[in-house]
Amino acid sequence: MKIVRIVLQLLVLYGFLLIGEAIQTLLNLPMPGSIIGFLLLFSALLLKIYPLEWIDAGATFLLSFLSLYFIPATVGVVDYGPLFSGKGVLLLPIVIISTLITMAAAGFASQSIANRSAAQKEES
Amino acid sequence: MAFTPAAIVFSVLTVATYVIANFVYLRFRKTPLNPVITATVALVAILILFDVPYETYMEGGDWVAAFLGPAVVALAVPLYKHRELLQKNLVPIAAGIVAGVIAGLVSGTLFTRWLGFTEELILTVLPKSLTTPVAMQVATTIGGIPSLAAVFVMVAGFTGILLGPYLLQLLNIDSPIGRGIGLGASAHGLGTAKAFEYGPEDASMSSVAMTLAAVLGALLSPLAAWLLL
Numbered sequence: 001m002k003i004v005r006i007v008l009q010l011l012v013l014y015g016f017l018l019i020g021e022a023i024q025t026l027l028n029l030p031m032p033g034s035i036i037g038f039l040l041l042f043s044a045l046l047l048k049i050y051p052l053e054w055i056d057a058g059a060t061f062l063l064s065f066l067s068l069y070f071i072p073a074t075v076g077v078v079d080y081g082p083l084f085s086g087k088g089v090l091l092l093p094i095v096i097i098s099t100l101i102t103m104a105a106a107g108f109a110s111q112s113i114a115n116r117s118a119a120q121k122e123e124s
Numbered sequence: 125m126a127f128t129p130a131a132i133v134f135s136v137l138t139v140a141t142y143v144i145a146n147f148v149y150l151r152f153r154k155t156p157l158n159p160v161i162t163a164t165v166a167l168v169a170i171l172i173l174f175d176v177p178y179e180t181y182m183e184g185g186d187w188v189a190a191f192l193g194p195a196v197v198a199l200a201v202p203l204y205k206h207r208e209l210l211q212k213n214l215v216p217i218a219a220g221i222v223a224g225v226i227a228g229l230v231s232g233t234l235f236t237r238w239l240g241f242t243e244e245l246i247l248t249v250l251p252k253s254l255t256t257p258v259a260m261q262v263a264t265t266i267g268g269i270p271s272l273a274a275v276f277v278m279v280a281g282f283t284g285i286l287l288g289p290y291l292l293q294l295l296n297i298d299s300p301i302g303r304g305i306g307l308g309a310s311a312h313g314l315g316t317a318k319a320f321e322y323g324p325e326d327a328s329m330s331s332v333a334m335t336l337a338a339v340l341g342a343l344l345s346p347l348a349a350w351l352l353l
Contacts, residue, residue, distance in 0.1 A: 013194040020197070030346035032261035034196035035339060042200035052204065059201035062194060066313070067160045068142045069192045070256040072185025074164040074278065075138075076271025078171055079178050083272075090239055095252050095276045098231040099283040099310050100291055102253050106224025106333065107297040107306025114216035114301045 002057065009058025016041045125186045134184025141166050155285055158314070160278060192257040196338075199255075203335045209328055216301055217329070221336045224309035228253045229341070229348040243353060244268060250345050252276040255312040258338040262345050277312065284311020285318045304329025309337040 020037030023029070029036070044050035080088075125131070145159035145166065171181055203210070210217060229250060236246040248268035251259035256277045263273035284307055292303055303322055307315035308330030319330035 010194065013197050016197045017193045021193075030265060031342045032193075032196070032258070032265050034193040034261055035258065035342040037193070037197040038200050038339065041197055042203060045200060045204040046207070052201070055198075055201060059198035062191065062198045063202070065142075065191075066195055066257070068139065069189055069195055070260065070274055071138055071142055071160060071163050071167065072182060072189045073256075073260055073271045073274040074160060075167045075171070075181065075185065076178055077164070077275050078168045080269075080272055080275075087239075087241075088245070091236070091241070091245065091249060091276070092279060094232065094235040094239070095249060095279045096283045096287070098228055098235060098249075099253060099280040100287060101231045102224045102228035103284060103288055103291060103306040103310035103315075104295055104297075105227035106220040106309035106337075107292060107302045108295060109223035110216045110220025110305040111297050111299050111302025113219045114213065114299065117215065 006058050006061050009055050010062060012055060013041075013058060013062065125190065126183060128183050130180050130183040131187060132184065134181050135187040136184070137170070138163075138167065138185060138188050155282075158282075192260065196257045196261070199335050199338070202331060206328055206332050210332055213301060213329075217305060217332065217336070220301075220305035221309055221333060221340055224253070224305070224333075225337050225340045225344060228310065229344060230352065233348060233352040237352070245272075246353065247349055248272045249276055250349060251341060252280045253310050253312065254338045254341040255334055258342055262342050266346050266349050278314075281311045281314030284315035288315065288318060300325035301329055305333045308333025312338070 016037040017034055018037075020035070020040060021033030023036050024031065024033040041050070041055070045052060045055075084092075141163045142159060145163035148162060149157045149159045167181075170176070171178065232249045232252060233246055236249050241249075244267065246268075247266050248263055250266065250268065251262040251273055254262060254277070256274050259273050259277045260270040262268075263270045288307055288311060292298070292306060297303055297306055300323060304319050304326040307319045307326070309315075311318070312334045316327060316330040316334055319326040
């Protein structure tokens, strides 16, 4: 009964979310409860407290439609038309340039450090 | 979340539009036909045409958006499956993520500040390189506008797909780790789709980078907002 397993595992994911949100409220943390839930699930998997087989099917199913869940939010742009007809249109080049800076920094840092440690291994 | 007629109509409409948009994308496989873009344009057109306020639409939209939180939690599973790749390249991956996330947060905040945008808009631009579900929740947490944040996330993603390959070539970033981490940390899921075209190792790197950048970005965004505003 694959469908039952998926539904049960979705409930487990929802449980991790609720725990994450409870921790966020309780400790008044400035980060989303879902990220706390993510960290809890990842730790539970790493520490072998929770086996992969008990979450794999549900998580894979949920993530295969990931882009569906944020469409209602992107539709919200309908309320921000005037913003982009004025000065707000400058936000677009800002996002584009900042994205390229991010990519350059991340790609350059990871590649140069990977190359350096590979070179060190060859020397020793 | 209320169980109203509008809730039923608009949640079904959202899912149906998404299914059609996905079908069109799979049929033609052209980047500008990305289902998020086409479904959004179609739904916006319907709302304008029938004069439906966004608030009414969201009675149904909320039901669909309710899956965002559990989906963020579920990202732990693909990251766990890539744990060996992560362990083997821990230092270069960590260095790339930290450098990318900080560069993104600082440049985004400074540029918007220099041009004199309101604090609300600065906080909306801040999480643009994080995967959409995380970016929206971060925007909500720090006081930005989640739906607008989602739009900037899309702009960042398309920047990665369309301009990323030229930038990587220009900077001689030509290894799977450099390309994958660069694309994933800056352009999240869309960048990861692009990384697939370079090869499976690029794609795994990018997927790991997307998730780690989202987590680190969620942790650092409130700090960046506090430090830079």
